[in-house]
Each structure stands twice: as structure tokens, then as C-alpha cells.
Amino acid sequence: MTVVAGRTVQKWAHLVVGGYDLTGYVNQIGAAMWEYDTPGLMALDDAVQGGLPNEVTVSLGEVRGIFDNTATSGLHVALAAGAGSGYIITAIAGMRATIPNQVAYPDEGAVGIPAFCGRFNLLQYRQSGNDGILSAPLKFGGWDAGGLIAYDQPWGSLLVHDDGCTLNAGGTGIASGTGGQTTKGGYMVYHVWGYSGIAGDTATISVDDSADNSSFLALSGCTTGSIDVSTKPSGIVAIGKTATVRQYVRWQVALGTASDVDLTLSFIRGR
Amino acid sequence: MTANTGRTVSKWVDFIVDDSGGTIRSIPVSSVNGVGLDYPETDMSAWQDAIKGALPEVPECVIAIEGPFDTTAAQTVGTLSGSHTILNGINGLSTPLTLDIQCGVRHAWESGEPQFGITSSAANGFLCRKYTVDLSTFRYSAEFIMFPGSTAPAWGTAAEV
Numbered sequence: 001m002t003v004v005a006g007r008t009v010q011k012w013a014h015l016v017v018g019g020y021d022l023t024g025y026v027n028q029i030g031a032a033m034w035e036y037d038t039p040g041l042m043a044l045d046d047a048v049q050g051g052l053p054n055e056v057t058v059s060l061g062e063v064r065g066i067f068d069n070t071a072t073s074g075l076h077v078a079l080a081a082g083a084g085s086g087y088i089i090t091a092i093a094g095m096r097a098t099i100p101n102q103v104a105y106p107d108e109g110a111v112g113i114p115a116f117c118g119r120f121n122l123l124q125y126r127q128s129g130n131d132g133i134l135s136a137p138l139k140f141g142g143w144d145a146g147g148l149i150a151y152d153q154p155w156g157s158l159l160v161h162d163d164g165c166t167l168n169a170g171g172t173g174i175a176s177g178t179g180g181q182t183t184k185g186g187y188m189v190y191h192v193w194g195y196s197g198i199a200g201d202t203a204t205i206s207v208d209d210s211a212d213n214s215s216f217l218a219l220s221g222c223t224t225g226s227i228d229v230s231t232k233p234s235g236i237v238a239i240g241k242t243a244t245v246r247q248y249v250r251w252q253v254a255l256g257t258a259s260d261v262d263l264t265l266s267f268i269r270g271r
Numbered sequence: 272m273t274a275n276t277g278r279t280v281s282k283w284v285d286f287i288v289d290d291s292g293g294t295i296r297s298i299p300v301s302s303v304n305g306v307g308l309d310y311p312e313t314d315m316s317a318w319q320d321a322i323k324g325a326l327p328e329v330p331e332c333v334i335a336i337e338g339p340f341d342t343t344a345a346q347t348v349g350t351l352s353g354s355h356t357i358l359n360g361i362n363g364l365s366t367p368l369t370l371d372i373q374c375g376v377r378h379a380w381e382s383g384e385p386q387f388g389i390t391s392s393a394a395n396g397f398l399c400r401k402y403t404v405d406l407s408t409f410r411y412s413a414e415f416i417m418f419p420g421s422t423a424p425a426w427g428t429a430a431e432v
Contacts, residue, residue: 005342010407029406036363036400041419042329049331050419053363053400091406112342114355155359
């Protein structure tokens with residue numbers, strides 16, 4: 001299935017927060033904010049006032065959740081105790097269709113699905129009973145200062161959002177927007193929201209790159225290393241700001257003791 | 272066709288901006304805050320004046336737009352490129368951008384009809400400082416300011432290139 005380009009609506013969006021796929025527990029996602037301070041730099045003899053981009057604010061804003069205590073996956077289970085903490089977040093802009101099954105059809109990549117990623121502070125998790133609905137509004141703040149990275153752009157490409165991921169042997173990749181390799185690094189954002197195995201089982205999540213979309217190698221440094229996938233791990237792994245990333249990137253899983261993992265993985269190229 | 276004169280409607284407006292590689296692209300918009308220069312005014316009045324007086328200061332030019340989130344690949348100007356495709360690449364950069372708001376008069380804009388903008392150079396042009404997507408509506412808002420020291424954009428009738 002080829003991903004369509006163009007416009008879309010919220011019904012195709014997905015939200016993954018801190019290792020939990022919360023798509024089935026929210027009914028409205030906030031504003032993906034990306035805004036630079038621009039201190040004025042006007043001189044007296046300038047023809048028009050001007051400024052330059054300085055510090056940037058990236059945030060997700062408010063998410064309207066549905067109060068739900070479903071065991072192991074419900075919104076209440078995921079976030080009730082988390083207010084005041086930073087969460088890895090991936091908001092996926094699905095394009096007028098469900099996300100292609102990456103495990104069954106690894107050569108039909110999720111090309112062209114943007115993902116808004118970051119690590120944001122959860123400021124409020126408050127059960128609300130207005131209008132007869134038990135909801136749980138979530139208010140996210142700015143980027144968690146306990147997890148700053150060297151990159152300032154939050155939008156990247158979704159590589160996979162699927163369950164049952166194992167070794168990606170034949171999958172194709174996502175091309176860079178510039179049509180070639182880039183030399184400004186990047187970062188990956190991962191969530192493991194399920195697995196097959198027992199508590200303590202392990203796997204390694206990583207990104208491969210390729211010059212020809214056929215012969216892939218591991219992108220140096222862009223890996224979690226072996227991690228316990230039974231605890232719904234999530235995180236950001238950034239590579240060097242001048243690292244070369246070849247034209248195509250794809251997801252990769254090296255299983256340790258786990259049999260498979262349910263994975264959301266995105267990659268944001270540096271610029 | 273020849274340039275028209277007279278009144279027109281928004282369907283004939285084209286919003287054109289450089290992509291990150293410096294190629295001009297048309298992107299979809301559904302709102303533009305206002306096009307032109309905005310001069311702040313300083314009150315120069317004295318008690319003894321018969322009438323209050325003021326003088327204009329250095330003008331501002333902030334262009335705020337809204338429109339649909341769109342991932343269409345980059346197209347030749349005149350055909351809509353995706354808003355996300357273009358704005359995601361230029362937000363926060365410090366390289367001046369060409370910007371051209373063309374107001375076609377009852378048909379697609381032609382040379383001779385009004386346009387407002389500036390052709391970029393190393394020291395002249397706009398910068399994109401905000402690109403925010405409302406994920407509940409999948410509509411974006413973006414904002415452009417002037418590069419410091421830039422010449423002012425202006426109304427004209429010839430395309431910025």
C-alpha cells in the first residue's frame with residue numbers, strides 16, 4: 001500500500017506517549033507548536049524592522065484523553081502517576097488511511113508519514129466529569145530540560161508503527177527530502193509498546209541507512225543497545241551533529257530474548 | 272491573457288515562498304493576516320500645539336498565514352506544493368527567503384497585477400519563525416518576519432524571482 005500525499009484529518013492521527021500507544025484513548029490532540037523567539041535587531045537606518053530566530057519553543061499543548069483504566073494499556077494506567085514528569089511523545093500524521101503494515105509488507109514503507117516528536121513535560125493529568133463524560137485532559141508543557149538534545153526541529157519521518165516487529169531483512173527505506181545523503185546528523189525516537197516473551201526480555205532498536213535503498217547498514221550510533229522491552233521503554237537517541245546519514249533510512253530490530261516487539265520508531269534528520 | 276484591473280476575490284491569491292534550497296514554491300493558504308507595511312507612530316505633540324502631531328517610525332512587516340497541513344511533494348511554482356513539505360524545511364533558518372503574495376484579478380495572477388513581496392539576497396528577505404500544526408484540525412499557522420537590515424518588501428506588479 002502506497003501512502004498518499006496531500007491533506008488529512010485527525011481521524012488518521014496516532015499518539016504514542018512514553019511507550020504507550022494512546023491512540024485508542026484520546027479524542028483530540030493538541031497543537032504541535034514549533035516557534036522561535038525573534039529578538040528585534042533593528043538599526044536606526046533600517047528600511048524595515050527585522051529579527052533573527054533565537055531560542056525555540058516546541059510543545060504539544062493539550063490532549064483530550066478518555067478516562068480509562070484498562071489494565072496495562074489504558075490512559076489512566078499509563079499516565080495517572082506521571083504528572084510532573086517528562087514523556088517521550090510521537091504524534092503521527094497518518095495520511096487519509098491506516099498506517100501500512102510494516103511487518104507483513106516491509107518493502108512498502110511508511111513513506112511520507114510525518115511524525116512530530118519530542119520529550120515534553122506532562123503538567124496536568126486531571127480526571128474531569130463535565131457533560132457526563134469522564135475525561136482526562138492532558139496538558140503538556142515545554143521540552144523537558146532533563147532531556148535536551150542538540151537538534152531544534154521536531155518534525156521527522158515515521159519509520160514504523162506496528163506490532164510484531166522482528167528483524168527487518170528486506171524493508172525499504174524513507175528517502176531524505178533533499179534527494180541525497182545528509183551530513184548533519186539526526187535523532188531517532190522510539191517507543192516499545194508491547195512484546196512477545198516474558199518480563200525482562202530484550203531487543204535492540206536501531207536505524208539503518210542506505211545509499212541505494214537496497215543495501216542497508218546500521219547507522220552508526222543510532223541504536224538503543226540491548227534494552228528490556230517488557231517495561232514499555234521509550235527514548236531519544238541522537239547521533240553527532242555532523243554525522244553522515246545516507247539517502248534512505250529504515251527501522252531495524254535485533255531480537256535478544258524477546259520474540260518480537262510492538263514498535264513506533266521515527267527519525268528526524270538534522271539540518 | 273492580459274492583466275485585469277478592478278476587484279477580485281481570495282481564490283486568485285497565490286502565496287509563494289522559497290523552499291530550503293532557495294526555489295520558489297506556491298503553498299496552500301486559507302488566511303493571510305494582511306499584506307503591507309505597518310508603521311508604528313510616535314506622538315510628537317506639545318502642550319502648545321493646536322493639534323496633536325505624530326511621526327511614523329521604522330515599519331514592521333510580519334506576515335502570518337494559516338492553511339491546511341499538506342505533504343504533497345514540491346512542485347513548480349504556480350502549482351501547489353505541500354505546506355508541510357516547504358514550511359518544515361524553512362522554519363527557524365537564518366537564510367533570507369523570497370516571498371511573493373500575488374493578487375490575481377479575477378484570474379490566476381499575471382504580470383501587471385498587484386503583488387507584494389521581496390526577492391531574496393544574502394541580506395534581504397523574509398525569515399520563517401513559526402510553524403505550528405493544530406493536530407485536531409490538521410491546519411497550520413506560520414509567521415514570517417524580515418531579516419534584520421533587509422530592504423523593505425513592496426507592492427509591485429512583477430513577480431519576485
